[in-house]
Amino acid sequence: MSLVDVILSRRSIRKYDDKDIPSDVMDKILEAGRQSPSAANRQPYHFIVVSDSEIKKDLPGLVSGFLKNAPVVIVGCANPEVLLTGKWAVVDTTIALENMVLAAWSLGVGSCWIGAFNEQRVKDKLQIPESWKVVALLSLGYPAENPKQRKKKEKSKLFSFNKF
Numbered sequence: 001m002s003l004v005d006v007i008l009s010r011r012s013i014r015k016y017d018d019k020d021i022p023s024d025v026m027d028k029i030l031e032a033g034r035q036s037p038s039a040a041n042r043q044p045y046h047f048i049v050v051s052d053s054e055i056k057k058d059l060p061g062l063v064s065g066f067l068k069n070a071p072v073v074i075v076g077c078a079n080p081e082v083l084l085t086g087k088w089a090v091v092d093t094t095i096a097l098e099n100m101v102l103a104a105w106s107l108g109v110g111s112c113w114i115g116a117f118n119e120q121r122v123k124d125k126l127q128i129p130e131s132w133k134v135v136a137l138l139s140l141g142y143p144a145e146n147p148k149q150r151k152k153k154e155k156s157k158l159f160s161f162n163k164f
């Protein structure tokens, strides 16, 4: 698949096969995060890769039960106190997470962003430093569903040319 086809065919996947993601595939997904752009190349992020089912089961405050069925969950954390570029830390982390989503999809691995979580409880459970921000979680696994494309806004509502 070309990169554009990867982007256009991606769907959020919430149901997963009962099959682990091999370590070489996981390495590529993480490398796609590591090679992301970041403001002044400060890389003000840290990603916790959770595969231990006991920890996953306890990841608290999530509205969606599907998370515990994903073989891997990546917790994206940003350091807003990084020197000079702190205001970009969340953006930098978001870019790296989406790079991982797209790399995963290109390798046949589905994922879903998860924004509905209790930040404090996730921090406590995973020993994330208080000054850091938990940006989002990603669930990952081989798709056991084939969702239709979600309705997206009309192009004319999203894009304009030369003025707003």
Ligand SMILES: Cc1cc2nc3c(=O)[nH]c(=O)nc-3n(C[C@H](O)[C@H](O)[C@H](O)COP(=O)(O)O)c2cc1C
Pocket (backbone or CB within 6 Å): 010, 011, 012, 013, 014, 064, 112, 113, 114, 115, 116, 117, 136, 150
């Ligand atoms: C920042 C962010 C947070 C999200 N949080 C959740 C979530 O907590 N639970 C969930 O089921 N999906 C979540 N999603 C997935 C969206 O619902 C999904 O991207 C949207 O419905 C469009 O579907 P698509 O990804 O298949 O295009 C989130 C997506 C983003 C980008």
